[in-house]
Amino acid sequence: METKELSYLSAILEAEKEEMARDPSVVLIGEDIALYSASGALGELDPKRTWNAPISELGFSGMAIGAAITGLRPIVDLTIASFLYLACDQIINQAAKLRFMTGGQVRVPVVFRMSMWHGSSNAAQHSDRPYPMLMNVPGLKVIAPATPSDMKGMLKSAIRDDDPVVVFEDNDLWARKEAVPSDPDFLVPLGKAAVRREGSDVTIVSVAGCLLHALPAAEQLAKEGISAEIVDVRSLVPLDRATILASVAKTGRLVIADYAHRTAGAAAEIAASVAEEAFGLLKAPIQRVTTPDVQIPFSPKLERPLYPNKEKIVAAVRKVLS
Amino acid sequence: MILQADWRREAYRRMLSIRRFEEALPKRIAAGEILGSVHSSVGQEATLVGACMALRDDDYITGTHRSHGHPIAKGAMLAPLMAELMGRVTGVCKGRGGSMHLADTSVGIIGESAIVGGGIPLATGAGLSALVRGTDQVSLAFFGDGAANQGAFHECLNMAAIWKLPVIFLCENNLYAVTTPACSAHAQPDIAKRAVGYDIPGVIVDGQVLDEVYEATCAAVERARRGEGPSLIEAKTYRFDEHAIGILSTAHYRTAEEVEHYRRERDPLALYRARLQEAGHEEADLAEIECAVERLVGEAVEFARKSPHPDPASVYDYLYSNPIDCTN
Numbered sequence: 001m002e003t004k005e006l007s008y009l010s011a012i013l014e015a016e017k018e019e020m021a022r023d024p025s026v027v028l029i030g031e032d033i034a035l036y037s038a039s040g041a042l043g044e045l046d047p048k049r050t051w052n053a054p055i056s057e058l059g060f061s062g063m064a065i066g067a068a069i070t071g072l073r074p075i076v077d078l079t080i081a082s083f084l085y086l087a088c089d090q091i092i093n094q095a096a097k098l099r100f101m102t103g104g105q106v107r108v109p110v111v112f113r114m115s116m117w118h119g120s121s122n123a124a125q126h127s128d129r130p131y132p133m134l135m136n137v138p139g140l141k142v143i144a145p146a147t148p149s150d151m152k153g154m155l156k157s158a159i160r161d162d163d164p165v166v167v168f169e170d171n172d173l174w175a176r177k178e179a180v181p182s183d184p185d186f187l188v189p190l191g192k193a194a195v196r197r198e199g200s201d202v203t204i205v206s207v208a209g210c211l212l213h214a215l216p217a218a219e220q221l222a223k224e225g226i227s228a229e230i231v232d233v234r235s236l237v238p239l240d241r242a243t244i245l246a247s248v249a250k251t252g253r254l255v256i257a258d259y260a261h262r263t264a265g266a267a268a269e270i271a272a273s274v275a276e277e278a279f280g281l282l283k284a285p286i287q288r289v290t291t292p293d294v295q296i297p298f299s300p301k302l303e304r305p306l307y308p309n310k311e312k313i314v315a316a317v318r319k320v321l322s
Numbered sequence: 323m324i325l326q327a328d329w330r331r332e333a334y335r336r337m338l339s340i341r342r343f344e345e346a347l348p349k350r351i352a353a354g355e356i357l358g359s360v361h362s363s364v365g366q367e368a369t370l371v372g373a374c375m376a377l378r379d380d381d382y383i384t385g386t387h388r389s390h391g392h393p394i395a396k397g398a399m400l401a402p403l404m405a406e407l408m409g410r411v412t413g414v415c416k417g418r419g420g421s422m423h424l425a426d427t428s429v430g431i432i433g434e435s436a437i438v439g440g441g442i443p444l445a446t447g448a449g450l451s452a453l454v455r456g457t458d459q460v461s462l463a464f465f466g467d468g469a470a471n472q473g474a475f476h477e478c479l480n481m482a483a484i485w486k487l488p489v490i491f492l493c494e495n496n497l498y499a500v501t502t503p504a505c506s507a508h509a510q511p512d513i514a515k516r517a518v519g520y521d522i523p524g525v526i527v528d529g530q531v532l533d534e535v536y537e538a539t540c541a542a543v544e545r546a547r548r549g550e551g552p553s554l555i556e557a558k559t560y561r562f563d564e565h566a567i568g569i570l571s572t573a574h575y576r577t578a579e580e581v582e583h584y585r586r587e588r589d590p591l592a593l594y595r596a597r598l599q600e601a602g603h604e605e606a607d608l609a610e611i612e613c614a615v616e617r618l619v620g621e622a623v624e625f626a627r628k629s630p631h632p633d634p635a636s637v638y639d640y641l642y643s644n645p646i647d648c649t650n
Contacts, residue, residue, distance in 0.1 A: 027454060048454045051485070059477025062443020063450055066461075069432045070382060070451040090474075093437045094444060103416030104640035105427040138648065139641055162643035191646060238646040273650070 003179035011152035011180055012113075012169065013041045016075060018184045019159045020049060023073060026159060029053055029060050030077025061087035061112065065095045065164075068110040073159060078114035081168060082128040087112070095164040096139035109162045111155070115169040116208070118259060118296065119307060127296035127303075129208075129260045131168045135236050135269060141190055142236040144168040144208035149180045150234055153188025161190065170209030170259070191238035195247065199229035202317050203247040203254050206232050207266045210257035210289075210308050217313035228317060236266055241273050248274055252283035253320040257308045262290040287316040333375050333532055334598060335611050337367040337591055340391045342619045343400060344563075347407070351567060355627065356407045359569070360421045363391030365530075365562035368590030369494050370395035372535025373462060373555075376543050382430050382448040382461040384441030387422040388494075389434035392464055396429040400622040410629035417632045418640060438499075439465060439472030442491070446478040449489035449552070460546040462490040462539070468499030470513045479554065483520040486551035490542045493554070494529065496561040501575040514556035522552050529559030530590045533597070560584040 020026045034052040053060040064074035118127045145151040158165035206214040218228040258267035267288040289308045344362045374395040385392035406413030414426045422436040435441040445463030452459040482489045505511050517524025527534040542553035638648050
């Protein structure tokens, strides 16, 4: 299999470029996207394939939905996850509901992409990780890939999917590089978690960029004789409960690392699912490693300690083993 | 497609169909066969039909919670609409949408939004889609006076204007947003004047006179098809019934005299019937149309009442185009 060294960020552009070359109905809409087409990063494109929008997130997100219903496959770039809220009425009340409300008459093949800018001193209105809110909306698919290969393969799957897919890109991962398959039909399916490291003593479920901390945590634990299995969810809706439950069946102990705020985060849903389905298999209560329920402050000294990290994951593992 | 010679008859037939369809509903509601909020289009027929007669079958429209008139105006069959109101599986949305969401894609409707202003971005996007795909389709967004104050209205007029999208923004200004009079909600009560802010044409028409609405829409459609961009049309119209059937009574926010005036002097059906007679249509011909509509509405009610309800086990159907396991 031919591969190319790509960063997470480059993998996004590569996926868009390939899908736009493959299917003329794929179009881009968002703010400042003229940068990408002008730089050539998206290949040679007819100007009608990219729409550099004014600051009108609600309007252009809704336009993308209307265009999706009528024959296009738009990718909406919302830039930063905290701007999602402006578009939420169209995403939640229209994109997620129209197929259902029309009894299947329409389909909505639209992708909404945005990056999560946490940990970069951009303060509360630029640092949200809102994926849990959208997990609660039937009719959407929600993904948070954590590696360049998954980013490319899942974004391609999302573009080819006939349903609205919301893609959360973790900015911690942008610079991460790995060998990514070059095949333009390399796809990673939505709804499948990935076991990144096999283990037998504890399951660490990792959401989005928490993988950056879960992997070194497992390394450190291994030195202490603790064998940690890491399950990278990759996809939040559909959520691969089967893979998570199979891992918990093996280890009996569960730690979930999730960048979102603690209350009603992705970790809460995963914990509830496992407690309901696998209570008898658990040897200890489930532990969540999450960002506390507080706004993200500007001062780096205040911000940095808030997020999940290697030390907190290791501490949580020790707790479930004690 | 309707032949040119017959289009006035067809316009009258569609207006009458809306009127008789809406008039059949209170009895069905009283019988407990139609539940939920039902918003009547009685009084606004000329605005709906005048606009839709200017569109082709393959042109798109979006509508509002006051959704019954749009599909009928665009030529939809009545029986699936009535069945949808009764929540039957034979309904146009298989019982999933109901009164506020009578979207019939077979006549080009891509959504009837209960979120005020929610259809405007969808229609604008359909216009973008036509432009990208290189067809000469146009897209028309119906919305009320209330929606003209939503941010999405402004965002979409602006984007449609800068990108010259083939969109017609048609405001059904029935002078009240639920109980709030337009004059107290709009700094500029002539909504068409907002077009100046987006450098697009804005015209006001008498929404009770079908020909006025029709001609203004034709002009906007031709402009859009020529690639010259969007237009804003404000049809001053009037809602004869309450905002929703059974919710409020007139005394609280508008006078009985005002309603009576519109019913007596400004009924779009009476005005158009007179127009047709002036143009030489025979009384017998008009009576024939009226009979046929009565029959069709009656048949629609019977069809709906005899139709089965959806199976609760099918509730997850239509949630996704590429289904996933939703039974968490």
